[in-house]
Amino acid sequence: LMSINEKIYELPVRLKIVEGDYNVKVWLPGFQPIERKIHVYKEMKRLTFKLEEKKYRLLLGFHGEVEIDGKNIGRTPTAVYVKEGVHILKFCSRFGTWYKMICVTGDSTVTVDTRKGSLVLPDVGKVLVNGVEVVTPAILNLDPGSYTVDLLGTKEKVNIESGKVYIIPSGFGVLTVTSLPDGLDFSLNGKKLLTPIYLYPVLPGEKEVTFEKGCAIWKKNVNITEGAISFLRLELPLYNIVKVTDIRNCEIIVDGERVEEVASLNIGFHLLHLKCGDKIVLTPFCYTGNVRDLPFPLGGELR
Known part of the structure; x- marks a missing residue:
């Protein structure tokens, strides 16, 4: 979104505006907002803003390989930067493999304690954990030990282990879907969703994921395993196109x-x-990654 002298517009936008000074603010969830005073000239045709992603620092006290949301970030990193939201960390060493889920909010620095375990609770309202009320959905990082979870009147004993993930209710799995870029519309078995997203509880089995960008559509299958975390990363290919045209002295x-x-x-x-x-x-067109000829109104074709 963008505001000009406090009037709000959704980008991109085409405006007719008189020459002069304007107070401009541009903002998007997950990015650093931009605020500045600009002068608009008669000759000005285009105004572009580049937003920087808002990232937060994770301090990791761990020796071994580390993955975040399915992406390997190296061996024994002391600190990494991530976006706001839910992230799944995987720690690997010669002693075994541990998973940990964290929710990064407005704090600029988050310290990750790998000695604790994680308890995942679905969106069912209020849940009691050892008699303490918890508003769901929630990811609790708990000390190792035994806990009693009262879920909709049904009590369940869970044993939290260091670096392990326990999913309530049992018999379900977890699916994390990310994309490059963020904000990709996709469907999971026909249900419309938006990346990045963390889904739980999910019934085990093969799920069909359909995602699209403009006019191009892809389908992928992902297998959900009981008590496990599944990762799916949707990446839209970036293609290089070469200007090949028999039209001379034209600017493209x-x-x-x-x-x-x-x-x-x-x-x-x-x-x-x-x-x-x-x-x-001016010719709007849809690019699907395939070679295509665009009819050129002034004669000839542009491939």
């Missing part, structure tokens, strides 16, 4: 960036801007 601009010889495009919708002398053509 894609999404505001001039193409000299090669442009890198994500799958999805883009805006092609063609300038040949005093003739200008």
Whole structure:
């Protein structure tokens, strides 16, 4: 979103605006907001803001291989930076493998204690853990030991071990779905969701995941195992396209960036801007990763 002199717009936006000074703010969840005063000139055609991701520091006191959300970050890192939200950490050493779930919020630095275990509770309202009321959904990092969980009137004894994950109710699994980039729409067995997301409890078995970007659609299957954490990362391919055209003396601009010889495009919708002398053509098009010819209104084709 963007506000200009306190009037809010959803980006991208095309505005007719008079020359002068404006107070501008741009913000997006999970990113550092931008606030500045700008002067708009008559000749100004485009205004672009680059937002930096808001990240938080994790302090890890562990010796061995570490993975975060299925991605290996190296051996014995003292500190790493992650985005706000739920993350699954995997610790591997010669003594075994441990999992830990953490929820990173507004604190700039989070210290991870690998000696504790994790208890995962579904979204069922209020739950009692050793008589203490917990509002769900929740991920509790607990000291090793025995705990009594009162879930909807049913009591269950659980044994929390150091570095282990215990999922309530039993008989279910956990699915973490991330994507590059974030904010990808996808469907899990027909249910619409948005990445990144942490899903629990999930019934074991094979699930169909469908995700799309613009006009391109992919399908993947993921197997959910009882009492285990499954990772699924959805990545949209980035393709290089080469400008090949028999049209001379034409300027080609894609999404505001001039193409000299090669442009890198994500799958999805883009805006092609063609300038040949005093003739200008704007052509929206959908890129699916395949070679295609675009009809050129001034004659010829652009591949």
